[in-house]
Amino acid sequence: MEKGRAEVSYFRAQARWRPLELAFWAATLLPFVVTPSYLSLASQIAITALFALSLDLLLGYAGIVSLGHAAYFGFGAYSAGLLSKHYLGEPLTGLVVGAAAAGILGYVTSHVIVRFRHLALIMLTLGLGLLLAEAANSASALTGGADGLQGVKMSPLLGFKFDLYGRTAYAYSLAVLFCVFLVARRIIHSPFGLALRGIRENATRMPAIGAPVLAHLRKVYTIAAAMAGAAGALLTQTTSTVSLEVLSFGRSADVLVILILGGAGRLYGGIVGAIIYMVARDQFSGLNPQYWYFWIGLLLVAVVMFLPNGILGGLSALRKKPQ
Amino acid sequence: MLRLIAAAALAAFASALPLAVQAQQTIKIGVLLTLSGQFADAAAQMDNGIKTYMKQHGDSVAGKKIEIIRKDVGGPAPDVAKRLAQELVVRDKVDMLAGFTLTPNALAVADVSAEAKKFMVVMNAATSIIITKSPYMIRTSVTLPQVMETFGTWAVTKGGLKQNYTMVTDYGPGHDAEAAFTSAFKAAGGSNVGSVRFPVANPDFAAFVQRAKDLAPESIFIFIPGGAQPAALGKAMAERGIDKKQTRILGSGETTAEAALKAMGENALDIITAWHYDYTMDNALNKAFVKEFNAMHGRNPDFFSIGAYDGMHAIYETLKKTKGNTDGEAMIKAAKGLKWESPRGPMSIDPETRDVVQDVYIRRVQKVGNDYVNVPFDKIPAVKDPAGERRKQQKQ
Numbered sequence: 016m017e018k019g020r021a022e023v024s025y026f027r028a029q030a031r032w033r034p035l036e037l038a039f040w041a042a043t044l045l046p047f048v049v050t051p052s053y054l055s056l057a058s059q060i061a062i063t064a065l066f067a068l069s070l071d072l073l074l075g076y077a078g079i080v081s082l083g084h085a086a087y088f089g090f091g092a093y094s095a096g097l098l099s100k101h102y103l104g105e106p107l108t109g110l111v112v113g114a115a116a117a118g119i120l121g122y123v124t125s126h127v128i129v130r131f132r133h134l135a136l137i138m139l140t141l142g143l144g145l146l147l148a149e150a151a152n153s154a155s156a157l158t159g160g161a162d163g164l165q166g167v168k169m170s171p172l173l174g175f176k177f178d179l180y181g182r183t184a185y186a187y188s189l190a191v192l193f194c195v196f197l198v199a200r201r202i203i204h205s206p207f208g209l210a211l212r213g214i215r216e217n218a219t220r221m222p223a224i225g226a227p228v229l230a231h232l233r234k235v236y237t238i239a240a241a242m243a244g245a246a247g248a249l250l251t252q253t254t255s256t257v258s259l260e261v262l263s264f265g266r267s268a269d270v271l272v273i274l275i276l277g278g279a280g281r282l283y284g285g286i287v288g289a290i291i292y293m294v295a296r297d298q299f300s301g302l303n304p305q306y307w308y309f310w311i312g313l314l315l316v317a318v319v320m321f322l323p324n325g326i327l328g329g330l331s332a333l334r335k336k337p338q
Numbered sequence: 339m340l341r342l343i344a345a346a347a348l349a350a351f352a353s354a355l356p357l358a359v360q361a362q363q364t365i366k367i368g369v370l371l372t373l374s375g376q377f378a379d380a381a382a383q384m385d386n387g388i389k390t391y392m393k394q395h396g397d398s399v400a401g402k403k404i405e406i407i408r409k410d411v412g413g414p415a416p417d418v419a420k421r422l423a424q425e426l427v428v429r430d431k432v433d434m435l436a437g438f439t440l441t442p443n444a445l446a447v448a449d450v451s452a453e454a455k456k457f458m459v460v461m462n463a464a465t466s467i468i469i470t471k472s473p474y475m476i477r478t479s480v481t482l483p484q485v486m487e488t489f490g491t492w493a494v495t496k497g498g499l500k501q502n503y504t505m506v507t508d509y510g511p512g513h514d515a516e517a518a519f520t521s522a523f524k525a526a527g528g529s530n531v532g533s534v535r536f537p538v539a540n541p542d543f544a545a546f547v548q549r550a551k552d553l554a555p556e557s558i559f560i561f562i563p564g565g566a567q568p569a570a571l572g573k574a575m576a577e578r579g580i581d582k583k584q585t586r587i588l589g590s591g592e593t594t595a596e597a598a599l600k601a602m603g604e605n606a607l608d609i610i611t612a613w614h615y616d617y618t619m620d621n622a623l624n625k626a627f628v629k630e631f632n633a634m635h636g637r638n639p640d641f642f643s644i645g646a647y648d649g650m651h652a653i654y655e656t657l658k659k660t661k662g663n664t665d666g667e668a669m670i671k672a673a674k675g676l677k678w679e680s681p682r683g684p685m686s687i688d689p690e691t692r693d694v695v696q697d698v699y700i701r702r703v704q705k706v707g708n709d710y711v712n713v714p715f716d717k718i719p720a721v722k723d724p725a726g727e728r729r730k731q732q733k734q
Contacts, residue, residue: 052429055421152509161510162465163416163442179454180428181421255449256416258442265413304373304410305382 055181067285078215083144091244117244278325490522572605
């Protein structure tokens with residue numbers, strides 16, 4: 016009884032909302048007032064952050080390295096796009112369908128994925144991503160091939176049209192990011208989340224304390240795939256476009272870079288990484304549209320050299336040092 | 339730690355604060371190109387075309403200064419293209435949108451043009467359907483059916499060919515070229531004896547060429563992207579002993595572009611292509627254009643450059659007609675039916691479809707001096723986009 020209470024209070028203490036978290040989420044509303052002409056960028060940052068958050072569950076918490084996470088993002092994006100093209104353009108339904116489709120694909124593929132680790136896993140996820148991208152390219156009757164899917168038309172979201180300024184797009188993306196974040200936060204601060212971290216640290220010892228490793232990994236993989244699918248659906252809906260690029264290796268690599276930049280294994284790692292990476296891209300490419308990748312490269316090298324645990328890792332180390 | 343996160347987030351947003359730039363009597367053109375990544379060179383050649391036009395014709399028109407705002411889309415990324423176009427309209431307050439190296443990006447931005455009622459000039463992307471997506475859009479490059487269907491018809495009616503074999507790269511433009519050429523070839527009375535599609539990253543063509551040779555068709559139609567592939571294909575054809583006088587090799591203009599011809603060398607001889615522009619074209623306007631282009635950029639212009647060059651011309655001429663009024667309705671009304679003499683020959687904007695109308699040249703690769711060049715020997719004048727014409731008929 017005593018022990019049970021201690022466990023409960025451990026999880027409660029972990030899950031307590033810190034004032035700065037609240038401040039952070041309040042700050043996400045600032046773009047509406049401070050930078051109203053940057054809302055479409057803010058919306059795409061929120062979508063990328065959601066995608067990075069889903070990879071964080073896999074890489075940061077469960078230790079599943081993936082180089083093909085765009086497969087689920089793209090699957091969700093195409094599902095939502097096809098739904099709006101052929102049946103109905105209502106965004107919330109599309110979001111659920113996109114997430115569910117990617118989740119099902121995630122569940123099916125998870126049976127293979129979770130049996131492997133390290134290099135084999137990297138190759139496997141990479142191959143899966145390429146397979147799906149090539150399939151979408153070949154099935155051009157369904158997906159529109161290289162030209163992208165045509166005829167995606169979104170109805171207004173709860174009466175709000177998707178406008179040129181991106182107000183609806185940002186409000187929508189941010190709301191979905193926040194809701195999914197709550198779910199992810201709940202998962203991380205549950206016994207299941209703790210078991211995932213245990214698996215990450217030592218997968219062979221976890222069965223000894225009664226944790227079903229493969230079942231746990233399948234579960235988190237499915238959840239992460241559904242989250243990635245929701246992010247893909249959001250991108251489709253807020254831009255009314257889907258192209259093969261949503262499935263590309265570049266997108267899988269970008270989200271990995273973003274997560275490492277922000278700090279893997281930290282709830283806010285993907286979100287902070289997405290903000291910094293996307294704002295830096297926007298600013299650098301605005302300054303020099305031809306050679307801006309140089310500065311992005313420099314930023315990444317600097318971060319990895321001086322802050323090996325990402326920006327959040329570096330900041331928390333800084334905070335601990337003086338004490 | 340979270341205070342730091344919040345501070346970092348705020349700093350990030352603050353650094354992104356818009357700089358209020360307001361200039362009067364300026365016409366702003368938002369130019370979206372793939373300036374980085376795989377298609378960077380194509381975009382650079384387009385940008386060079388824009389710069390050359392502005393050097394030749396000045397940077398003001400109808401008493402207003404032209405300001406170009408360039409944005410990099412980075413590849414086939416419609417979500418990025420659309421966001422950049424939205425930002426150009428709401429933040430930079432551009433008067434029109436131009437550029438567009440790739441089809442998916444042009445299609446995505448068309449929505450923005452239609453909604454914001456902004457004049458839009460497609461300077462490269464060649465998929466026919468793009469032009470229907472915004473009523474404020476014109477195109478100054480070429481459409482794929484315009485060249486490929488014309489070529490398919492020509493091959494039967496004037497080329498005297500009856501049996502053709504197609505070899506295309508297995509990707510979007512390859513499929514479209516194959517479909518366009520074959521349908522026109524068949525409609526004109528020819529027949530397709532076989533076809534093969536090779537993978538995008540294909541280093542060795544020997545097996546494919548052998549298969550084509552075994553069927554002994556009268557002609558082989560090829561469509562491959564540039565880079566190392568034309569040289570490899572040319573080599574495979576020479577090695578397999580395909581006699582280009584017996585079996586005609588037909589292709590699109592990209593196949594025998596300047597760099598591809600250099601790489602293929604004598605293996606390129608006698609390849610017949612259909613295209614709308616080549617830097618060697620023999621007219622005074624083109625000579626002046628190529629000279630200026632070389633002086634500014636140290637290389638020859640290509641079809642990317644001419645699309646952008648003529649796009650700027652269309653913008654300048656339209657602005658002269660509207661006396662500097664950049665309203666989308668006024669612009670498109672003035673642009674419809676615009677006619678001019680380009681370095682590529684006479685061209686115009688179809689008043690109904692708003693698409694490009696131009697001459698299509700049939701060229702053969704020959705050795706002139708020490709260089710292998712495309713020498714035109716036939717011309718189909720004032721070709722409209724056949725796909726656009728079909729859409730028009732369907733509507734009626």
